[in-house]
Amino acid sequence: MTVQMEAQLMQLKACMYQYSRAIYRSIKDLIDPYSEPGVQLESRRAVLEQCEQTMERLAADPHYFAKPDRALFQDIRRFFPITAQAQVAWAVKEGVGAAVGFIEEQLEAGALDGGVARCRATTRKGKPCQRTPLPERDYCPSHQHLERSLAAA
Numbered sequence: 001m002t003v004q005m006e007a008q009l010m011q012l013k014a015c016m017y018q019y020s021r022a023i024y025r026s027i028k029d030l031i032d033p034y035s036e037p038g039v040q041l042e043s044r045r046a047v048l049e050q051c052e053q054t055m056e057r058l059a060a061d062p063h064y065f066a067k068p069d070r071a072l073f074q075d076i077r078r079f080f081p082i083t084a085q086a087q088v089a090w091a092v093k094e095g096v097g098a099a100v101g102f103i104e105e106q107l108e109a110g111a112l113d114g115g116v117a118r119c120r121a122t123t124r125k126g127k128p129c130q131r132t133p134l135p136e137r138d139y140c141p142s143h144q145h146l147e148r149s150l151a152a153a
Protein backbone atom coordinates (compact mmCIF):
# COMPACT_ATOMS: atom_id res chain seq x y z
CA MET A 1 0.00 0.00 0.00
CA THR A 2 1.36 3.40 -0.94
CA VAL A 3 1.75 6.26 1.54
CA GLN A 4 -0.84 8.22 -0.39
CA MET A 5 -3.38 5.42 -0.12
CA GLU A 6 -2.72 5.02 3.57
CA ALA A 7 -3.37 8.71 4.06
CA GLN A 8 -6.61 8.39 2.11
CA LEU A 9 -7.72 5.47 4.24
CA MET A 10 -6.93 7.35 7.44
CA GLN A 11 -8.96 10.27 6.21
CA LEU A 12 -11.81 7.97 5.27
CA LYS A 13 -11.83 6.44 8.73
CA ALA A 14 -11.93 9.89 10.31
CA CYS A 15 -14.87 10.82 8.10
CA MET A 16 -16.72 7.61 8.92
CA TYR A 17 -16.22 8.37 12.59
CA GLN A 18 -17.87 11.76 12.06
CA TYR A 19 -20.80 10.09 10.33
CA SER A 20 -21.29 7.59 13.14
CA ARG A 21 -21.20 10.40 15.74
CA ALA A 22 -23.74 12.36 13.72
CA ILE A 23 -26.12 9.40 13.58
CA TYR A 24 -25.67 8.79 17.29
CA ARG A 25 -26.31 12.45 18.14
CA SER A 26 -29.48 12.47 16.07
CA ILE A 27 -31.04 9.58 18.02
CA LYS A 28 -29.43 9.44 21.47
CA ASP A 29 -32.11 11.56 23.13
CA LEU A 30 -34.77 9.17 21.89
CA ILE A 31 -33.30 6.26 23.84
CA ASP A 32 -35.90 5.01 26.32
CA PRO A 33 -36.24 8.01 28.65
CA TYR A 34 -38.02 6.03 31.36
CA SER A 35 -35.33 3.46 32.04
CA GLU A 36 -32.99 3.83 35.02
CA PRO A 37 -29.95 6.12 34.53
CA GLY A 38 -27.52 3.17 34.61
CA VAL A 39 -29.53 1.25 32.05
CA GLN A 40 -29.84 4.33 29.89
CA LEU A 41 -26.09 4.86 29.93
CA GLU A 42 -25.57 1.24 28.86
CA SER A 43 -28.10 1.67 26.08
CA ARG A 44 -26.38 4.81 24.82
CA ARG A 45 -23.05 3.05 24.80
CA ALA A 46 -24.52 0.10 22.89
CA VAL A 47 -26.16 2.37 20.32
CA LEU A 48 -22.94 4.34 19.77
CA GLU A 49 -21.02 1.10 19.36
CA GLN A 50 -23.47 -0.21 16.77
CA CYS A 51 -23.25 3.07 14.83
CA GLU A 52 -19.46 2.83 14.80
CA GLN A 53 -19.47 -0.82 13.79
CA THR A 54 -21.83 -0.12 10.92
CA MET A 55 -19.64 2.70 9.64
CA GLU A 56 -16.48 0.61 10.00
CA ARG A 57 -18.03 -2.24 8.08
CA LEU A 58 -19.25 0.15 5.41
CA ALA A 59 -15.76 1.59 4.99
CA ALA A 60 -14.13 -1.84 4.91
CA ASP A 61 -16.63 -3.53 2.64
CA PRO A 62 -18.66 -0.96 0.71
CA HIS A 63 -19.46 -3.27 -2.21
CA TYR A 64 -20.93 -6.09 -0.19
CA PHE A 65 -22.79 -4.38 2.62
CA ALA A 66 -26.40 -4.44 1.44
CA LYS A 67 -28.92 -2.13 3.11
CA PRO A 68 -26.65 -0.87 5.90
CA ASP A 69 -29.35 1.48 7.22
CA ARG A 70 -31.76 -1.37 7.80
CA ALA A 71 -29.05 -3.49 9.38
CA LEU A 72 -28.20 -0.72 11.85
CA PHE A 73 -31.84 -0.02 12.65
CA GLN A 74 -32.45 -3.72 13.37
CA ASP A 75 -29.47 -3.74 15.72
CA ILE A 76 -30.51 -0.72 17.76
CA ARG A 77 -34.29 -0.53 17.65
CA ARG A 78 -34.70 -2.43 20.91
CA PHE A 79 -33.16 0.50 22.79
CA PHE A 80 -35.94 2.85 21.75
CA PRO A 81 -39.58 3.07 22.79
CA ILE A 82 -42.27 2.13 20.26
CA THR A 83 -43.25 5.78 19.89
CA ALA A 84 -39.74 6.73 18.73
CA GLN A 85 -39.17 3.87 16.25
CA ALA A 86 -40.30 5.74 13.15
CA GLN A 87 -38.14 8.74 14.00
CA VAL A 88 -35.12 6.52 14.71
CA ALA A 89 -35.62 4.63 11.44
CA TRP A 90 -35.76 7.93 9.55
CA ALA A 91 -32.67 9.37 11.27
CA VAL A 92 -30.69 6.18 10.65
CA LYS A 93 -31.72 6.15 7.00
CA GLU A 94 -30.65 9.77 6.54
CA GLY A 95 -27.39 9.37 8.41
CA VAL A 96 -26.34 6.11 6.81
CA GLY A 97 -27.47 7.42 3.41
CA ALA A 98 -25.10 10.38 3.77
CA ALA A 99 -22.23 8.05 4.67
CA VAL A 100 -23.00 5.75 1.72
CA GLY A 101 -23.04 8.74 -0.61
CA PHE A 102 -19.67 9.82 0.70
CA ILE A 103 -18.20 6.32 0.28
CA GLU A 104 -19.51 6.12 -3.27
CA GLU A 105 -17.80 9.40 -4.11
CA GLN A 106 -14.57 8.01 -2.70
CA LEU A 107 -14.94 4.84 -4.75
CA GLU A 108 -15.51 6.86 -7.89
CA ALA A 109 -12.42 8.89 -7.14
CA GLY A 110 -10.52 5.62 -6.86
CA ALA A 111 -9.54 6.16 -3.22
CA LEU A 112 -10.67 2.74 -2.01
CA ASP A 113 -9.60 0.31 -4.64
CA GLY A 114 -7.01 -1.15 -2.33
CA GLY A 115 -4.10 -1.05 -4.74
CA VAL A 116 -5.96 -2.81 -7.54
CA ALA A 117 -4.58 -1.52 -10.80
CA ARG A 118 -6.86 0.61 -12.92
CA CYS A 119 -6.59 1.61 -16.53
CA ARG A 120 -4.92 5.02 -16.75
CA ALA A 121 -7.23 6.34 -19.42
CA THR A 122 -9.96 8.90 -18.91
CA THR A 123 -13.38 8.07 -20.31
CA ARG A 124 -15.29 10.37 -22.65
CA LYS A 125 -17.26 11.60 -19.62
CA GLY A 126 -14.00 12.73 -18.08
CA LYS A 127 -13.95 10.06 -15.36
CA PRO A 128 -11.07 7.67 -14.78
CA CYS A 129 -11.56 4.35 -16.56
CA GLN A 130 -12.42 1.67 -13.99
CA ARG A 131 -11.33 -1.33 -16.05
CA THR A 132 -8.45 -3.58 -15.24
CA PRO A 133 -5.38 -3.01 -17.40
CA LEU A 134 -3.92 -5.75 -19.57
CA PRO A 135 -1.21 -7.76 -17.82
CA GLU A 136 1.88 -5.59 -17.31
CA ARG A 137 0.27 -2.71 -19.15
CA ASP A 138 -1.16 0.61 -18.03
CA TYR A 139 -4.32 0.45 -20.11
CA CYS A 140 -7.35 -1.82 -20.51
CA PRO A 141 -8.21 -3.54 -23.82
CA SER A 142 -10.42 -0.66 -24.99
CA HIS A 143 -7.71 1.91 -24.29
CA GLN A 144 -4.63 -0.04 -25.26
CA HIS A 145 -4.19 2.14 -28.36
CA LEU A 146 -3.19 4.98 -25.97
CA GLU A 147 -0.21 3.00 -24.80
CA ARG A 148 0.94 2.40 -28.34
CA SER A 149 0.68 6.04 -29.27
CA LEU A 150 2.69 6.95 -26.18
CA ALA A 151 5.36 4.41 -27.04
CA ALA A 152 5.53 5.74 -30.57
CA ALA A 153 5.94 9.33 -29.39
Ligand SMILES: [Zn+2]
Nearest residue numbers: 119129140143
Ligand atom coordinates in the same frame (compact mmCIF):
# COMPACT_ATOMS: atom_id res chain seq x y z
ZN1 LIG B 1 -9.55 1.83 -20.06
